[in-house]
Amino acid sequence: MKYEAVIGLEIHCELKTKTKIFCGCATSFGADQNTHVCPVCLGMPGVLPTVNQRVVEFGIKAGLATNCEINKYSKFDRKNYYYPDLPKNWQTSQYDLPIAEHGWVDIDVEGEKKRIRLTRIHMEEDAGKLVHSGTNIKDSASSNVDYNRTGVPLLEIVSEPDMSSAEEARAYMEKIKAIMEYIDVSNCRMEEGNLRADINVSLRPVGSKELGTRTEMKNINSFKNLEDAINYEIERQTEVLEDGGHIVQETRTFDPAQGITLSMRSKENAHDYRYMPEPDLPPIITSEETIEKYRSELPELPDARRARLESEFGLSDYDAGIITSSRAMAEYFDAVVATGADAKLAANWMMGDLLKNLNDEGLDISKSPVEAQRLGEMIQLIMKDTISGKIAKKVFKEMWTNTDSPEKIVKDKGLVQITDTKAIEGIVDVVIAKNQKAVDDYKGGNKKAIGALVGQVMKASKGKANPQMVNQLLAQKLDG
Amino acid sequence: MRLYEKPAHVLHDMLVNKEITSVELTEDVLSRIDEVEGEVKAYLTVTRDEALEQARAVDEKIARGEEISFLEGIPGAIKDNICTKGVKTTCASKILEHFVPPYDATVMKKLKAENPVILGKLNMDEFAMGGSTENSAYHPTCNPWNTECVPGGSSGGSAASVAAGTAIWSLGSDTGGSIRQPASFCGVVGLKPTYGRVSRYGLVAYGSSLDQIGPVTRDVTDCAHLLNIIAGHDEMDSTSSEAAVPDFTRALVEDVKGLKIGLPKEYFVKGMDPEVEKAIRAAIEKYKEMGAEIVDISLPHTDYAISAYYLIAPAEAATNLQRYDGVSYGERVEGEDLVSMMTNTRTEKFGEEVKRRIVIGNYALSAGYYDAYYLKAMKVRTLVAEDYAKAFEQVDVILAPVAPTTAFKIGEMAGDPLQMYLQDACTVPLNLAGLPGISLPCGFSSKGMPIGMQIIGKALDEETIIRAAYTYEQSQDYHTKMAKLGGNN
Ligand SMILES: [Zn+2]
Numbered sequence: 001m002k003y004e005a006v007i008g009l010e011i012h013c014e015l016k017t018k019t020k021i022f023c024g025c026a027t028s029f030g031a032d033q034n035t036h037v038c039p040v041c042l043g044m045p046g047v048l049p050t051v052n053q054r055v056v057e058f059g060i061k062a063g064l065a066t067n068c069e070i071n072k073y074s075k076f077d078r079k080n081y082y083y084p085d086l087p088k089n090w091q092t093s094q095y096d097l098p099i100a101e102h103g104w105v106d107i108d109v110e111g112e113k114k115r116i117r118l119t120r121i122h123m124e125e126d127a128g129k130l131v132h133s134g135t136n137i138k139d140s141a142s143s144n145v146d147y148n149r150t151g152v153p154l155l156e157i158v159s160e161p162d163m164s165s166a167e168e169a170r171a172y173m174e175k176i177k178a179i180m181e182y183i184d185v186s187n188c189r190m191e192e193g194n195l196r197a198d199i200n201v202s203l204r205p206v207g208s209k210e211l212g213t214r215t216e217m218k219n220i221n222s223f224k225n226l227e228d229a230i231n232y233e234i235e236r237q238t239e240v241l242e243d244g245g246h247i248v249q250e251t252r253t254f255d256p257a258q259g260i261t262l263s264m265r266s267k268e269n270a271h272d273y274r275y276m277p278e279p280d281l282p283p284i285i286t287s288e289e290t291i292e293k294y295r296s297e298l299p300e301l302p303d304a305r306r307a308r309l310e311s312e313f314g315l316s317d318y319d320a321g322i323i324t325s326s327r328a329m330a331e332y333f334d335a336v337v338a339t340g341a342d343a344k345l346a347a348n349w350m351m352g353d354l355l356k357n358l359n360d361e362g363l364d365i366s367k368s369p370v371e372a373q374r375l376g377e378m379i380q381l382i383m384k385d386t387i388s389g390k391i392a393k394k395v396f397k398e399m400w401t402n403t404d405s406p407e408k409i410v411k412d413k414g415l416v417q418i419t420d421t422k423a424i425e426g427i428v429d430v431v432i433a434k435n436q437k438a439v440d441d442y443k444g445g446n447k448k449a450i451g452a453l454v455g456q457v458m459k460a461s462k463g464k465a466n467p468q469m470v471n472q473l474l475a476q477k478l479d480g
Numbered sequence: 481m482r483l484y485e486k487p488a489h490v491l492h493d494m495l496v497n498k499e500i501t502s503v504e505l506t507e508d509v510l511s512r513i514d515e516v517e518g519e520v521k522a523y524l525t526v527t528r529d530e531a532l533e534q535a536r537a538v539d540e541k542i543a544r545g546e547e548i549s550f551l552e553g554i555p556g557a558i559k560d561n562i563c564t565k566g567v568k569t570t571c572a573s574k575i576l577e578h579f580v581p582p583y584d585a586t587v588m589k590k591l592k593a594e595n596p597v598i599l600g601k602l603n604m605d606e607f608a609m610g611g612s613t614e615n616s617a618y619h620p621t622c623n624p625w626n627t628e629c630v631p632g633g634s635s636g637g638s639a640a641s642v643a644a645g646t647a648i649w650s651l652g653s654d655t656g657g658s659i660r661q662p663a664s665f666c667g668v669v670g671l672k673p674t675y676g677r678v679s680r681y682g683l684v685a686y687g688s689s690l691d692q693i694g695p696v697t698r699d700v701t702d703c704a705h706l707l708n709i710i711a712g713h714d715e716m717d718s719t720s721s722e723a724a725v726p727d728f729t730r731a732l733v734e735d736v737k738g739l740k741i742g743l744p745k746e747y748f749v750k751g752m753d754p755e756v757e758k759a760i761r762a763a764i765e766k767y768k769e770m771g772a773e774i775v776d777i778s779l780p781h782t783d784y785a786i787s788a789y790y791l792i793a794p795a796e797a798a799t800n801l802q803r804y805d806g807v808s809y810g811e812r813v814e815g816e817d818l819v820s821m822m823t824n825t826r827t828e829k830f831g832e833e834v835k836r837r838i839v840i841g842n843y844a845l846s847a848g849y850y851d852a853y854y855l856k857a858m859k860v861r862t863l864v865a866e867d868y869a870k871a872f873e874q875v876d877v878i879l880a881p882v883a884p885t886t887a888f889k890i891g892e893m894a895g896d897p898l899q900m901y902l903q904d905a906c907t908v909p910l911n912l913a914g915l916p917g918i919s920l921p922c923g924f925s926s927k928g929m930p931i932g933m934q935i936i937g938k939a940l941d942e943e944t945i946i947r948a949a950y951t952y953e954q955s956q957d958y959h960t961k962m963a964k965l966g967g968n969n
Contacts, residue, residue: 039583043803045576045684046563046585050718078799080845084818089802137818145807274845276854279689279796282718 003203003241005234006211007169008161010198011176012154013186014126015058020151021125022049022092027153029192033131033146041151043087048280051076055153056099056284058185059123060294062155063100065183065301066118066176072286074099076123076278085128085145093156095275098122099284105179106303107171108321116172117160126152155185161200161211166230170223173197174325178302181327196221201233203241212237213247217254217261229254233261305330313343319351328365332372339376342383349375353396370399378406390463391415418465421473424457427465428473431456442478450474483508484645485962487698488554489705491648495542495553502535502542502553506597509555513599513646516965519627521619522641524560525568526600531555534597541595550705551596556649559638560601561608562693563682564588571684572616573606575810575829585682586717587651587693587710594709599647602637606831607801608655608686610634611903613662614894615833622890623665624963625929629887632662638696639666643930643963649706650696655687656789657882657907659694660919664882664932667921667961669703669949670696674940675914676721678707679714685800687793689719690911699959700920700950704728707942723940731943736951737771739944742875746782747906752884759923759931760881766955767879772948775875779867781860785909788860790901791844791853792912798841801834836897865913868936877948878936881906882919886929906934916942918949921958930958 020027023040040047063070077095103118128150134140157176163169177195180186188195202214215233220226232254237247252261300308302324309320323333329350336346354375358368378395381387387395387410398409410416418424431453432439441449450471457470483491483505494500510528517523538553558564561571563581565588570576584592591598605615613621613636621636623629624644631640635652639662642650652659654672663670671694678693685691695706707728714720743764748757768774806812806825813828815821830838844853871878883903893900910917915936922933937945953959 039581042808044563044581044583044809045569045571045579045803046561046581046682048681048717048719050716080799080802082802082805084805084807087803087808089805090799272847274799274842274847275850276795276799276845279687280685280717280719 001242002206003238004206005164005230006161006202006204006214007163007165007230008200009159009163009169009172010200011157011159011173012196012198013062013157013176013180013188014194015055015153015155015185016187017052017054017058017153019052021052021055021123021153022151025151031148033144034148036148037150041087042147049092049278051281051284052153055123056286057294058153059099059121059155060286060291061183061298062157062180062185063103063121064291064295065179065298066100066103066105066121066157068100068103068118068121070100070286070291071097072288072291073097073283074286075283076281078276078278080274080276083127084143085130085147085150087128087147087150091124091127092278092281093124094122097283105172105175107168107175109165109167109171114162114168116162116168119158119160121155121157124154124156126150126154161202166227166234169199169230170227173223173226175302178325178327182299182301184299184327190221190223193221197226199226199230199233201230201237202247203234203237213249215247215249215261216251218251218264220254225254225256228256228259229261232259236261302330309333309343313337313347315344315347319347322351323347326365332365332368335372336376336379339373339380341376341379345379345382346376349379349396353393357400369401370396374399374406381406381410385417385419385466386410387415387417388463388467390467391417394463415464418461419469421469424461424465424469424473427457427460428470428477431460432474432477439478450478482512482645484512484648486648488551488556488648488702491554492548492550492552495538495548498542502538502597503532505553506531506535506555509599509646509648512644516624516644517646519622519965520624520640520644520646521621522602522631522637522644522646523557523599524570524572524601524603524616524618524637527567527598531597531599534595538595538597549594551591551594551649551709553595553597554648555597555599556651557599557602557638557641557647558588558650559604559635559652561604561653561684561686562587562651563684564598564601567601569601569684570618571607572604572618573829573831573834574617575804575825577811579810581682583682586679586714588682590710590712591651602635602641602647602650604637605634605658606834607684607797608634608653608658608691609797609833609837611657611661611900612888612890612893613637613640614890615831617831620890623887623929624965625667626887626927627965628889629929630665630890632665632883632887634658634662635670635696636662639663639668639670642666642668642696642698644965645962648698649702651693651706651710652696653683653686653691653693654911655690655692655793656911657904659696660882660907660917660932660934661903663696663919664921664934665887665930667924667930667932667958667963668696668698669700669918669920669959670694671703671707671918671942672911672916673707673711673942674721674916675911676719677916677940677942678710679712679717679720681714681716685796687796688800689796690789690793692911700918700946700953701729701732703918704732704946704950707946721940726943728942728946731946732950733947734951734954736767736948739772739877739948740775740875741767741772741948742775742777742871742878744777744779744782744871744878744880746779747880749884749905752881753886753925755925756881756883756885756931760879760933763922763933763952764879766952767948770951770955777871777875777878779864779871779909781863781867782905782909784860785864785912786901786905788857788864789904789908789912790840791857792861794837794841795844795854796841798838798845801830801838804829833897861912864909868910868913868915872938877945880934880936882932882934883907886925886927886931910936915939916945918945920949920953921961922952923958924961
């Protein structure tokens with residue numbers, strides 16, 4: 001029997017507010033243990049939460065950016081979840097009336113577009129962190145709790161089980177990441193846990209409408225792990241089913257070192273969160289005006305931007321897709337073009353040398369040693385024929401370690417293109433004289449032989465001669 | 481007559497006129513504590529040294545010729561579920577036996593700004609669950625009028641201390657009658673303000689959507705003054721009302737002419753003590769004499785209010801009390817592993833009544849029962865509130881008993897929690913509706929036990945119930961009587 005995978009994601013997105021969701025404590029990352037705490041986020045007896053309005057704003061913006069309906073009457077609920085790093089032993093979250101519902105985003109996998117539906121987006125608080133004296137809770141004589149993270153605001157973005165491969169899941173998560181970056185609600189630093197996903201995977205016979213038993217993998221925080229975990233799980237479940245076995249509903253962890261998932265706990269159905277409306281927080285009433293105000297504050301989103309880059313600058317769908325895949329890339333592109341650089345050249349340079357160099361060094365575009373301004377200046381040198389595309393590669397390489405302007409680099413290194421007809425003519429004459437065989441071949445009808453001559457001229461000029469002029473002059477002399 | 485017998489407004493005038501000093505007053509109340517606390521046991525913590533220090537500071541201020549505020553230099557005490565920075569706040573529970581909050585409740589901040597003398601923390605039913613103060617994990621409090629009787633609950637310490645003269649004023653909290661019922665049993669004045677009128681920040685939660693802090697005082701005048709101090713919006717409590725706070729002392733006028741007083745037939749329940757009913761009927765006659773108009777009304781969903789309350793309050797309590805697990809604060813009982821540590825802690829450190837309500841609450845919230853219990857209770861709650869809304873289209877205030885009986889004997893109902901719950905039938909409905917209510921003395925039983933009556937008002941209309949209460953109070957002298965204790969009267 002052939003099986004198909006059914007995949008749904010719950011993405012936790014940490015919001016970039018200055019303060020926590022229900023108190024005034026700082027949210028900054030990496031502080032000493034238990035330094036960003038107060039009675040409220042420690043859940044001390046008698047404390048009450050108050051809602052950080054920025055969190056509501058971000059929730060609404062995230063909803064609008066993913067085509068959700070915004071609930072004008074939304075509320076917080078207590079999700080009774082008994083764990084030692086949740087100081088109150090319930091998580092203030094949202095249950096039946098989340099801030100946003102029924103949205104969608106489009107993804108693109110190898111040129112095929114697919115719409116992934118969003119069930120809901122809700123606001124909640126993060127929990128603290130257990131710090132074990134040993135390697136894990138079982139072999140530790142004692143464990144301490146760090147409450148710095150407690151109360152850091154999260155959005156939980158829940159998809160419908162609309163994905164059927166690891167590639168689609170990755171594309172979906174990349175799209176969510178891009179959107180959250182664009183609307184500036186999260187730093188989306190996955191290595192810091194700003195963005196992490198719980199993945200549900202089940203299999204069903206191709207053509208069947210019924211959902212199979214699913215397993216859940218929690219806290220996946222890199223795209224590679226996301227793909228590896230899903231692929232492993234699809235393979236594992238396929239084997240179990242083909243051997244006539246049953247899938248057990250359970251939570252599994254993904255071990256990136258071994259590339260496998262392991263059973264963590266079963267009996268998920270026994271969980272009873274005993275949800276209750278949070279009596280300490282009044283409902284969140286949002287007016288049409290507020291929604292429209294937030295909508296008007298949204299920037300151009302990835303899909304719209306991609307379409308614009310294609311129509312306005314004639315970029316290919318592929319290039320436009322990559323350039324708009326992150327806000328930083330798109331802004332870099334804008335900044336290059338803003339210097340007056342040609343958009344297509346800008347796209348080519350970004351997709352080519354820039355991305356390659358960044359990838360080689362594992363750098364984010366925001367940390368690029370070649371800033372958008374300088375790449376723009378360099379492209380203008382190409383446009384003005386000051387340098388050739390070939391020389392530009394040298395200049396670009398130089399710019400990676402040298403903070404001088406491209407113009408200065410070109411001057412200092414003597415990389416200016418030779419556009420002086422007399423100078424090129426001189427070299428051309430010498431090359432013609434020294435390469436009688438190629439000249440004869442050309443004259444004998446082998447027009448391709450001119451290539452060897454062009455190469456010789458370029459070599460003799462150390463690549464600085466303007467290639468078009470070289471071609472022109474050679475043809476003139478040989479034909480004339 | 482000793483100083484501890486006088487209400488705060490009289491003592492304030494005496495301080496201003498330099499007839500007494502705050503230290504003299506404080507020492508008198510502290511010596512009253514020495515005399516009768518052994519019998520009454522209203523306190524869990526007495527902060528004697530701090531109290532005298534505060535009194536001395538006030539005296540210096542008066543000596544410098546500075547003006548003093550109403551409560552300045554006047555000794556009072558605080559129910560032990562209101563967080564006091566640096567002073568133990570136990571909620572009368574073993575699980576918070578050594579808990580010293582690092583912060584002050586908002587009402588404490590507001591009080592401290594007035595420079596009162598704080599004598600300490602008052603006994604209560606554990607986590608405010610109970611109607612008799614027998615559920616304190618430390619000791620029961622006794623009724624000053626008859627120490628074989630309960631003072632009522634859960635603010636039993638708050639009411640007993642004021643009745644015994646071991647505090648001039650106190651703060652209590654009221655979730656289903658916990659200020660009004662003990663005030664009634666102890667012959668003092670107790671006010672539950674409108675939900676949201678007083679910040680709950682720093683009040684250790686029992687039923688969050690029902691809890692409200694309020695004053696317990698010797699008379700209605702003190703009650704109005706105290707409410708002035710503690711009322712108002714608080715940014716730390718987003719359920720607190722943003723409505724403007726009037727000067728409640730302006731409601732201290734003797735005038736009920738034309739005031740429409742509703743008498744709900746459902747509140748005069750079967751099994752009501754005839755002496756209680758008689759005292760209340762007499763008060764109604766008094767109101768008529770003074771020119772009020774009495775209107776018979778009906779609050780048809782009253783019967784269901786108790787059931788709804790005993791689902792909603794435990795449901796909220798069950799989650800509120802989840803934080804006491806031995807991990808972060810309070811006491812810990814060790815175990816072999818994490819789960820057994822938590823189980824041992826909760827098993828050993830919570831009392832029976834608290835456990836009973838946690839179980840009820842978790843049951844009511846659990847999947848499969850939520851709709852049948854919690855959700856249905858919430859619907860009843862709406863119906864109860866609508867009953868009142870309709871009634872207040874016809875009347876200005878509602879008059880009712882506080883409890884069907886006078887204070888009962890200690891231990892008398894301890895084995896019958898259901899019977900105990902029925903004691904709350906007349907007080908619980910207005911917590912469900914969030915309305916204000918005041919309890920004030922309206923007589924004594926043949927055995928000399930105080931009887932209280934309750935005046936219920938519209939939301940945020942504490943002024944009218946204070947006015948109605950004050951007018952009645954001034955027509956008699958019940959509020960001037962002191963319990964006979966310690967052979968000093
Ligand atoms: Zn905090």
